[in-house]
Amino acid sequence: MTTNVHPSLAAARQARERFRAGACRPTAGLAPGMTQANLIALPRDWAWDFLLYAQRNPQACPVLEVSDPGDWRTPMAEDADLRTDLPRYRLWRNGALTGEINDARACWEEHPDLVPFLIGCSFTFENALFEAGIEVRHITDNTNVPMYRTTLPCRPAGRLQGDVVVSMRPLPASQVAKASTITARYPGVHGAPIHVGDPQALGIVDLDRPDFGDRVRLEPGEMPVFWACGVTPQAAVMASNVPFALTHAPGHMFITDVPDSRYHV
Amino acid sequence: MTTNVHPSLAAARQARERFRAGACRPTAGLAPGMTQANLIALPRDWAWDFLLYAQRNPQACPVLEVSDPGDWRTPMAEDADLRTDLPRYRLWRNGALTGEINDARACWEEHPDLVPFLIGCSFTFENALFEAGIEVRHITDNTNVPMYRTTLPCRPAGRLQGDVVVSMRPLPASQVAKASTITARYPGVHGAPIHVGDPQALGIVDLDRPDFGDRVRLEPGEMPVFWACGVTPQAAVMASNVPFALTHAPGHMFITDVPDSRYHV
Numbered sequence: 001m002t003t004n005v006h007p008s009l010a011a012a013r014q015a016r017e018r019f020r021a022g023a024c025r026p027t028a029g030l031a032p033g034m035t036q037a038n039l040i041a042l043p044r045d046w047a048w049d050f051l052l053y054a055q056r057n058p059q060a061c062p063v064l065e066v067s068d069p070g071d072w073r074t075p076m077a078e079d080a081d082l083r084t085d086l087p088r089y090r091l092w093r094n095g096a097l098t099g100e101i102n103d104a105r106a107c108w109e110e111h112p113d114l115v116p117f118l119i120g121c122s123f124t125f126e127n128a129l130f131e132a133g134i135e136v137r138h139i140t141d142n143t144n145v146p147m148y149r150t151t152l153p154c155r156p157a158g159r160l161q162g163d164v165v166v167s168m169r170p171l172p173a174s175q176v177a178k179a180s181t182i183t184a185r186y187p188g189v190h191g192a193p194i195h196v197g198d199p200q201a202l203g204i205v206d207l208d209r210p211d212f213g214d215r216v217r218l219e220p221g222e223m224p225v226f227w228a229c230g231v232t233p234q235a236a237v238m239a240s241n242v243p244f245a246l247t248h249a250p251g252h253m254f255i256t257d258v259p260d261s262r263y264h265v
Numbered sequence: 266m267t268t269n270v271h272p273s274l275a276a277a278r279q280a281r282e283r284f285r286a287g288a289c290r291p292t293a294g295l296a297p298g299m300t301q302a303n304l305i306a307l308p309r310d311w312a313w314d315f316l317l318y319a320q321r322n323p324q325a326c327p328v329l330e331v332s333d334p335g336d337w338r339t340p341m342a343e344d345a346d347l348r349t350d351l352p353r354y355r356l357w358r359n360g361a362l363t364g365e366i367n368d369a370r371a372c373w374e375e376h377p378d379l380v381p382f383l384i385g386c387s388f389t390f391e392n393a394l395f396e397a398g399i400e401v402r403h404i405t406d407n408t409n410v411p412m413y414r415t416t417l418p419c420r421p422a423g424r425l426q427g428d429v430v431v432s433m434r435p436l437p438a439s440q441v442a443k444a445s446t447i448t449a450r451y452p453g454v455h456g457a458p459i460h461v462g463d464p465q466a467l468g469i470v471d472l473d474r475p476d477f478g479d480r481v482r483l484e485p486g487e488m489p490v491f492w493a494c495g496v497t498p499q500a501a502v503m504a505s506n507v508p509f510a511l512t513h514a515p516g517h518m519f520i521t522d523v524p525d526s527r528y529h530v
Contacts, residue, residue, distance in 0.1 A: 048313045051320065055328055063320055068423075158333075187452060187530050265452050265530045 008033040012255045016077065016085040024087045024102055026144055026251040033127060035189075035260050036253035037064055037076065037118040038230030039086060040237070041104075041246040044069045044113035049158030053236060054117070056155040060164050060232035062120035062188050064258075069113040076256040082116050083108055088249035090234070095241040100249055107246045114246070119230040120189035121253055122167055124260045128182050134175050137216050144251040145169070146210035147229050151203030152194075154232065162236035165211070166194065166202065166226040170218045176225060183227065188263040195226040202226065212250040273298040277520045281342065281350040289352045289367055291409055291516040298392060300454075300525050301518035302329055302341065302383040303495030304351060305502070306369075306511040309334045309378035314423030318501060319382070321420040325429050325497035327385035327453050329523075334378040341521040347381050348373055353514035355499070360506040365514055372511045379511070384495040385454035386518055387432055389525045393447050399440050402481050409516040410434070411475035412494050416468030417459075419497065427501035430476070431459065431467065431491040435483045441490060448492065453528040460491040467491065477515040 005013075011031035027036055042050050047069065054061035065076050072082040083105045091099045091107070108114050122145070126136045138145045145167045152164040171179055176196055184192035199207050207224060208215045212231055218224060237245045248254060270278075276296040292301055307315050312334065319326035330341050337347040348370045356364045356372070373379055387410070391401045403410045410432045417429040436444055441461055449457035464472050472489060473480045477496055483489060502510045513519060 051316050052331055055316065055331055066317055066320055185530055265450055
């Protein structure tokens with residue numbers, strides 16, 4: 001049987017298959033045009049608090065999809081297995097990172113009622129920036145996007161609280177407005193920047209020392225531009241002493257079969 | 266003490282005060298420019314299912330705000346009381362409408378863990394249509410927008426299932442594209458139309474007999490244009506035999522202190 005599959009869709013499936021077989025690498029640049037998502041899975045007892053937390057902080061935690069308790073499948077990729085198809089996972093116990101794993105099947109055995117949430121990722125609008133002639137520095141330099149914990153509080157929900165985590169892209173001052181306009185039309189994947197310029201206003205002490213990901217070049221005449229980031233749920237897990245959580249490792253996303261254009265308004 | 270309050274904000278507060286004092290009327294045209302919202306309040310036991318249902322059906326059930334269990338206040342209007350500040354409520358038991366009331370305080374006594382959800386309403390984009398020179402017929406005619414149950418299924422969540430409810434506005438064929446483009450940029454309040462033209466494709470038998478609201482004039486050369494509607498949760502309550510629910514009465518919305526512009530992308 002021959003089937004015509006769009007090359008990006010084929011690339012998404014192939015990447016998931018490789019990760020399932022044990023391969024591990026950051027996902028930036030893989031399957032261009034296909035939506036990549038942050039993962040956080042919590043026991044059913046914490047799911048309401050988290051969904052409410054996400055609803056109250058939609059720029060940082062835009063929920064793309066929630067699977068039923070105990071289900072590791074998702075409509076965002078029919079053949080995918082959320083337990084194995086991400087390149088790298090982080091395991092959290094009582095708010096502390098306890099390990100990184102490549103296969104999370106044991107987590108569903110330990111917590112048969114685990115609820116997986118898929119959260120939008122700013123990788124989705126990076127294609128649109130690139131197509132508009134705006135350089136995305138960490139892609140040019142082939143590094144992971146720098147991410148920072150801030151002192152901006154999220155709105156709490158139930159037992160969950162924490163601060164916003166941001167990603168940063170340096171832009172020439174003349175391109176800040178254009179990048180803002182473009183990304184604003186992707187509200188499901190963090191939308192417009194939440195801050196332009198002075199990192200100290202966000203409580204960021206040193207741009208060269210990101211909390212997650214890699215440092216990035218800032219050229220003369222460029223402004224640091226900050227978007228809310230899907231690592232924010234991990235900050236909430238840490239700040240709220242959540243007994244158990246499974247997440248993606250920063251930069252190691254879930255690659256879906258949904259085109260980025262789905263989230264353009 | 267004198268304070269400067271925007272006339273629309275003052276009108277929103279005044280309307281809520283009047284409703285609190287017992288007045289009752291549909292809210293279309295009141296406090297222009299201020300967001301109006303659908304209300305559904307459910308006992309805590311059903312809140313997860315509902316929030317998940319809304320997340321899976323965001324065009325029909327765009328959640329603007331969720332209050333904590335038992336709380337009748339909302340950040341969308343600091344001084345408001347959700348138990349009394351809507352002009353008219355509907356009370357549902359075991360999936361059946363059991364009454365309409367003007368004061369819902371007894372509901373919070375009966376269910377101290379009631380969780381209020383505020384859902385976006387297409388009234389928000391009607392101002393934008395009007396400003397673009399597009400006639401909104403039910404406003405011209407001073408009637409309630411016609412709403413119809415369809416045979417389009419929502420995605421189920423937990424114990425909740427049901428079909429999409431739509432609102433309909435007749436438009437000249439030449440304005441359908443413009444109205445689509447304008448409303449698409451309000452994804453938080455139902456966004457773009459879900460259907461243009463043939464009502465039978467949605468399972469609607471007779472446009473002149475809406476299930477909620479009033480019939481509206483359809484002039485020669487006009488197309489019926491359908492948007493997902495915030496009465497959809499009420500259809501889910503009916504279809505899913507929900508033991509207890511409190512909602513607004515169709516067309517009798519909660520008027521907030523949030524400007525419509527908040528939901529423009």
